[in-house]
Amino acid sequence: MKKTLWTACLSLLVLSGMLSACAGNTNSNNAPGKNAASSENANAGDVSEKPVAGGKPVVIRHTMYDSEFTSEMVAEFEKTHPNIKVEIVSADYNKLMAMMAAGNGPDIIRTNSVTELPGYVLKGMALDLTSNFNTSSVFKTEDFLPVVNQFKYDTITGEHGSGALYGFPKDWSPDYTIYYNKKMFEEAGVPVPSSTEAMTWKQLVELGQKLTVKNGNKVSQYGLVYFNGGTIANQDLINLQLLQQGGSMYSDDFGQADLTTPQMKDLLQFWVDTAKSGVGPSPLHQETDWGGQLFVDDKAAIIIAGYWFSGFLKTNELTKDRLGDFGVAPAPTMEGGKRISPTGAGTGAIIYKNTKHPKEAWEVFEWFFGGKPAEDRAKAGYGLPGTQTLAEMLPQSTEFDKMNYDFIQNELKYTDGSLPYNPYLNYQAVNSIFEKYFTPVYFDKDSIDGATQKMTEELNTLISEGKQLVSPE
């Protein structure tokens, strides 16, 4: 008995020893007790800050993915910036909130500019970087592509796309372009779409229907799939249609939602008919895999996806040896509407407003988003860069590359546009509302009138809550 007691105590000691070793690795810059009564370096463009005591390197933490900001890149950066250590902190929204509540927010926050930036600015999370960009030797504002505007938000007019600049994209794509399988078009005897002229949404769906192959009620080949959900009424696609047609689910100041307008109901009806026709996956035609998987498995003829999809086709074993089978076409437009082919994500990052080291954070930011990594990303061809100069460095060595390159240089002309997402609403909240209230419509358990009524009510409740929560900056 005594022996077991001793062994137990000994193991505990060993364990505590291991733990202290681990505790020693704690981020020493986040000393507890000196709990951030957040240092007020947070004013627009102010890059001065308290000097670092004792010459210890400053730790900058970011929430980019491991695969985006690799350890090799970190090593490369730290070699030329010995006063800064870069650490990665994976964080979802919940963890981000926890970190901010504790005063331990990360310095660089990964941000989806199209859907998240206005919200972050309103919530007081984003540092104004306008003067940083203007005085930077790395960023040339004249070279910026329109996508960079997605990181601009004007808190006075409430306009997304103008105003102070809060961040920069890592890479992006016009997410609503079309990739298609030439072979399937041949088999169906259907001519392939033009790579410079955009067709309408209606034409696109009709085209998809010609390419849909059914086996009774089962669909063995879809005509049209989407990379981010079923071929159904969805916030992203509808916002694009509204932008092209001129319109929005919300009032001009985003203070009110109204999905019961004739314009909305027409669009929604369009998608309900599309879903019921079985041209793509939907709650009526369920699939296990996402649109891209169906496409590479030759179960879909057309996919709505961005430039990044060409990179996916190049690396995927199922498609990389038959790239000649695929073609690309412009994003569809609304009849009589403006041709706009914007990004749906524009992923990049902002700098946390309450960061304790704005100067060092900017150094990391500038290098990652404007320095060599940006060039490497452009040359790799998985996404478009934020500047015109880099956009010319996209790969064009193979025939497939060249096709995509030519297409993109043309499509870039139409990429200026800001999808009307509501800054007072979480992107996910609107998705949930669509999923909850609109799904029954496909099953004929509710009408479009009924569903839009309920959705409008709930959206308005959320908007007023959201407005009350954000303090005007």
Next chain:
Amino acid sequence: MNQPAQTGKSASYGSKRFRSRSFKEALEFYVFISPWFIVFILLGLIPLLYGLYLSFTNYAGFNMDRLVYVGFDNYRKVFTDNDAMYSLGRTIFFTVIMVPASIVLGFLLAVLLNQNIKGIGIYRTLFFIPSIIPVVAVGTMWRSLFVEDGVINNLLLQLGLQPVDWLGYDYAIYPLFIMLLWGVGGGILIYLAGLKGVSKDLYEAAAIDGATTVQRFAKITIPLVTPVLFFQFIMSIIGSLQIFVQPILLAANSNSLLSTPIRPIYVYSVHAFQQIFAYGRFGYGLALLWVLFIMILALTVVVFSTSKLWVFYEVDQGGK
């Protein structure tokens, strides 16, 4: 509240030491439970109270520095929110069916695995597999079983039957039940430990007296494993009222934990989770979870008070 009981234990030491014996025992009790109690007070209580406080505010994640006290608004909303009440009904529905089903099936499985056959260890391990593999890891598997063109429908077609729209409104509850029942093997360890505690001598004595297998099972096995059955009963109630991951995996986008399950399987915890993560209404979501907590606690207390009637302990546990 327990008064020191006048059981045989204390009485046998004489009334002179009566008071000091119970006092000493009470002291020992607190020493024995001190590890849990101390850690709870130091590390568990404050976050709990804080979490409770947050449910009385308009906490939305980013406004920790400017919380507004809203009194019982969030709690009132729980009862006026159609979705909350509906999802509660769904949760109760699934609980009422799953609790007895999982206990009976789990127990029977353990009885089956209680044999001394060669290789029984392998069978036990295989039965336990569903509990080892994290549910989220095989979310796609479930979807691919139940989609329109999935494995099960193809099997039905082979057998000449009609395919079923498993993920649609009319049948969605069945895949959920199957998913939940799949994990009944998780309790086998506990039941086995309980079964092994029943002394073989008792069975032998009963057999000599002419009792049949069924009689021995009913009169010996079951009564003596009631402590373990009680454990599973409580744990099953606590678990079923909180089910949350499986319905989400059956939703359209099984790769996202934020997908909304279809109406018939829209359970309470999913609703609370969505309020917090999708809608950003942390305060309200917490209130929802606290209401659920109260319900689970109340139910547990009720079950506890009945335990005196049907659970056989050697030492009186004084059911509340």
Next chain:
Amino acid sequence: MVNAGVQNKLFRVVIYMLLVLLSILFVIPLYWLVTNSLQIVGSASTFWPTSLRLVNYKYAVTFIDYWGYAKNSIIITAISVAIPTITSALVGYGFARLRAPGKNVLFLLMLSTMMLPGIVTQIPTYVIFFKLGFINTFWPWLFWALGGSAFSIFLYRQFFAAFPKDLEEAARIDGCSTFRIFWNIFLPISLPVIATVSILAFNGSWGNDYITPFMFLQNDKYPLATALFSIGYVFPGQKEITMTQVQSAGLILFVLPIIIVFFLGQRYLVEGVVSSAIKG
């Protein structure tokens, strides 16, 4: 008992059939993972294997710092199994065999900690841990372990409460202290419970503890469970698309230790230990 021989044989056949059939049913998730771990990377998930790509396993351990994360898993699991097995037994014994005012309230309080999902206390806990300097260390797990786990405490309590009174009475007459009774009499005969508690604790920690490490640790300290589910294996350049085949391989390697622990541990569920203790 006439026909005992025939009845017995039929009985055995039925038992075997049931065991085999149910095993097939329960093993399907494992089969799914193995099948998909052998497919070409980038193909759709399926039940029907079409290739035998063992290289996916190599990818699984090289694409991410697999062994680094495994090391973290070992530390966390060691703490979360070894310590609570003992402390929970202590607490469970207290609840089961000792009397005191307020016991029932405390017992319900202990149980109630299982009735609230972690999300309720996560953000406040993060703030407190940050103030204590616990973020990105393993200290939280040590303290939680010292406090025992409500699940294990409850389980021990049920078993200890079912032990005959004679065990204690004999020992008391000999002048044994309560702790000696607990340590020298109750524990040694509780092998099946201890085995059960340890196996379930191992399963809970190694296999299912991925949210708390995600919240309180930084990436290099993640255990395998968190790494597999939050970092995962993504296509180069396509940060949101998972390489499901490699992930399946990674998951197989990940669950292997739990399967082994279970298989070895369940042998300790032996009979008649209690009765022999009484006789002895």
